[in-house]
Amino acid sequence: MTEKGEIEIETGGKTFKMTSEHITFNEVTATRHEEKYVPHVIEPSFGIGRILYCIFEHCFKVREKDEQRTYFDFPPAIAPLKTSILPLMNQPEMNAKVHAIKKELNKAGVSSKVDDSGVTVGKRYARTDECGIPYAITVDQDTFKDDTVTLRQLDSMNQIRLPVADLTSLLLDLTSGVGIQWSDAVTKYGLFNGSSEEKE
Numbered sequence: 001m002t003e004k005g006e007i008e009i010e011t012g013g014k015t016f017k018m019t020s021e022h023i024t025f026n027e028v029t030a031t032r033h034e035e036k037y038v039p040h041v042i043e044p045s046f047g048i049g050r051i052l053y054c055i056f057e058h059c060f061k062v063r064e065k066d067e068q069r070t071y072f073d074f075p076p077a078i079a080p081l082k083t084s085i086l087p088l089m090n091q092p093e094m095n096a097k098v099h100a101i102k103k104e105l106n107k108a109g110v111s112s113k114v115d116d117s118g119v120t121v122g123k124r125y126a127r128t129d130e131c132g133i134p135y136a137i138t139v140d141q142d143t144f145k146d147d148t149v150t151l152r153q154l155d156s157m158n159q160i161r162l163p164v165a166d167l168t169s170l171l172l173d174l175t176s177g178v179g180i181q182w183s184d185a186v187t188k189y190g191l192f193n194g195s196s197e198e199k200e
Helices: 048-059 092-108 121-130 164-175 182-189
Strands: 006-011 014-019 060-062 070-072 083-087 112-114 135-139 148-153 159-163
Touching: 048 060, 070 121, 083 092, 083 121, 092 112, 092 135, 092 164, 121 135, 135 164, 148 164, 159 164, 159 182, 164 182
Parallel strands: 083 112, 083 135
Antiparallel strands: 006 014, 060 070, 135 148, 148 159
């Protein structure tokens, strides 16, 4: 290029002439002590810890008008425990009924936790919420009259009252992720306001 003012390039069986109008060459001497760059690589690997962290962060909520009441609103299908079972009072006959209900739930594969501590049922509801348990069953005095229990939903804090015979099948539907929704259960059984002992 310096001597003739042009160069020839052969490619694909053809010859092309490049002149100084098309190309120029410059020699530059530069001293570099550091060169920074941003890698354009996506890390494809991840562990179960990151998935769990994202679930916890996404499901963490605070009750309106009460910043002290926090809870996990896990979708029922992935909640580790599907329901808690609470006797309204710590009495032998109530505890026996609670364990009979738990036994039936275990047979159907519905995970549950019994909380028969001496604190008020309202505090046990709050404890259930903090653990992210989507439903809470309460056994009270009326259970022995008509064989019904109350079922409380975590997010809305609404309750329904239903026969013990319907309880297992309803929880299976509610926690499967493909069955009926809570609103369907409310439509079927109606909202239950609860006794003064069950108010939070």
